[in-house]
Amino acid sequence: MQNKNTLAGRSWKSRTAFRDLVIIAAMGVAVMVLAMVFDVFETAVEWAQVYEKWELLELIGACLVVMLALGLLSFRRWQELRRVIAGREQAEQALKESEEKYRTLVETALEGINIISPDEEILFANKGFASILGYEPSELVGRNLREFVTEEQYKICQHESQKRTRGIHGRYEIEMRHRDGSYRSLLLSATPLYDSERDYQGSLGMLVDITERKKAEEALREAEAERRRITEALREAEKLAVVGEMAGRVAHEVLNPITALLSRTQSEVDCTNVSQETVEAMKGIIADWRENVKNGTLSEYLLEKSPGERDATYGEEDLTILSQAVEKNADNLKRSQEFLSFFEQHIMRIVKIVDNLRQMAEARREIEEVDVNNCLKQVAGLFQDGLDKRKITLLRRLVPGLPKVYVDGTELFQVFSNLLRNAMLAIDSKGEGGGEVAFTSELTGEEIWVRVIDNGVGIPEENRPLIFDPDFSTKSEKEGTGLGLAISRRLVREMGGELLLESSLSEGGSTFLVRLPLTKATKIAEIDTEKAIAV
Structure with a gap:
């Protein structure tokens, strides 16, 4: 059923259809009148049959046919107009409902929606945009954007508006002043608006309040910075704890050679006293001879x-x-020569202890992308002279194109150096002259595996669980303190990896495995492990 507004809104075509209905009714009445007239004059017609009977009947029939045709045409036109009117009414109703729906959508949207004129005047503001700034929509319409932004932000808005005039859409962040004086961070998506003549009329903006998100991001950045600071502090504390834990052991290690030196020095002092008596006797003889020569x-x-x-x-x-x-x-x-040799040996041992302790107490590391194969080659170059003197062959079976790892390059160099030095000492201890050490590298899953393999004396089974203990060493006192493996394992673990004794044979040979994880930033390349080369 149509309401009053629908009826009142009928077009001129509706009124034309009504007029046609009136005409059709009038023609029907005329037909009826003609029929009555035809009855009245029926007798006259019969009387006039002799005179032009058929001409009169043809005239009346023609009139009736014309009136019937006009009535049918008018009825069809009325039906067509009725369908047009119904369609128009449905379209107008649908348009009205659509307008209401989209108006409701715009008005109730949580996101801010506004229309800004070319002069940066606010022409429209929905409730979402108004609530972001703490206003009612009516309080914003008519005001200039300059009232809600800083001068610097206003220049940004003008620069972006120039893009809209060229038909360029934009997406950028701005800060607008809230009613309470605080500033809100907004993400704005702007679209240019044109009239039917394609003249620029302003821009439509969709705004999202990202203030809390930016605060959360800032808090996350601060938390991450704090986490890194704490992690670094914990790392430093761990190093200090390690230094403290090992201080007693190192003190014991240092005191041992110092005690031996002290004992030997006291013995040398006693010998020096005896020698002094002999020197005095020699002086007396020389004095007697000098006196007699003089006389x-x-x-x-x-x-x-x-x-x-x-x-x-x-x-x-x-x-x-x-x-x-x-x-x-x-x-x-x-005796003095032996003492000096003994003194030198123990002094060098003390130097090694102090040097190892210094390495563990280094304050900071420099994290960088490191090429593992290149690091192994540098270590090999450093020890080449020593390898040649010992007639030790160093093989490098390295898979090319390995991804880089994110570690301290100096520390990784130290780890590989310690393992190579240990391998050389193991070969020396075998006492057969010459030997072989191999470096191998490969990509295994999300890790790079490096092996240091030697054919030295090997490690007895009962000693294998102890080799990474700072208190334990397979070396002689002259060769070192045994802290190298303990330091190396700790460094590798701080890199997120692991240092393992993979295998060792009592009759000869050991294999140490260094596992280094790939960082998230490292792109894992497709590597053909069959292309390993031996240098």
């Missing part, structure tokens, strides 16, 4: 009998004393 009586002095119980001259006694002094000095010289 010209040296010959008589040397041949003169000594008053002692032995039947010997002064010359024989002096020669005996000098011979004993020379022998003692020769013994003391040999």
Whole structure:
């Protein structure tokens, strides 16, 4: 059923259809009148049959046909107009409902929607946009954008508006002042608006309040920075804890050679006292000889009998004393050489202990992308002279094109250096002269695996669980303290990897495995593991 508004809104075509209905009704009445007239004059017609009977009937029939045709045409036109009117009414109703729907959508949208004129005046603001700034929509319409942004932000808005005039859509962030004076961060998507003449009329903006998101991002960045700071502090604390844990062991290691040096030094002091007596006796002999030479009586002095119980001259006694002094000095010289060698050996041991401790107490590391194969080649180059002197062959079976790892390059170099040095010492300990060490690298899953393989003396089974303990060492005191493997494992673990003794044979040979994880930033390349090369 149509309401009053629908009826009131009928077009001129509706009124034309009504008029046609009136005409059709009038024509029907005319037909009826003609029929009545035809009955009245029926007798007259019969009387006039003789005179032009058929002409009159033809005239009346023609009139009836014309009126019937006009009535049918008018009825069809009325039906067509009725369908047009119904369709128009439905379209107008649908348009009205669509307008209401989209108006409701725009008005109730949580996102901000506005229309800005070319002069940056707010022409329309929905409730979402108004609520973002703490206003009612009516309070924003008519105001200029400059009132809600800083001068710097306003210049950005004008720059973006220039893009709209060229038909360019835009998406950017702005900060607008809230009613309470605070600023809200908004993500704005702007679209240019044109009239029917394609003249620029302003821009339509869709705005999303990202203030809380930006605060959360800032809080996340601060939390991440704090996490890194704490992680670094924990790493430093861990290093200090390791230093503290090992301080007692290192002190013991240092005190051992110092105690030995002290004992040996005291023994040397006693020998020095004995030597001093001999030197004094030699000085007395020389003084006597000098006095007799001065007096010209040296010959008589040397041949003169000594008053002692032995039947010997002064010359024989002096020669005996000098011979004993020379022998003692020769013994003391040999002893001094041995002492100096002993002293040097223990001093070098102390230096190694202190150097290892210094390495563990280094304050910071520099994280960088490191080519593992290149690092292995650098280590090989550093030890090449030592390898040649020992007649040790170093093989490098490295898979090319490995992805880089994100570690401290110096620390990784130190790890590989320690493992190569240990391999060389293991071969030296075998005592057969010469040997072989191999570096291998490969990509396994999300890790790079590096192996250091030697054919040295190997590690006894009972010692294998202990080799990474700072208290344990398979080296002699002259060769070091055994801290190298402990330091290396700790460094590799701090890189997120692991250092393992993969295999060792008591009859000879050991394999150490270094597993280094790939970082998220590392792109894993397709690597053909069959292309490993031996250099």
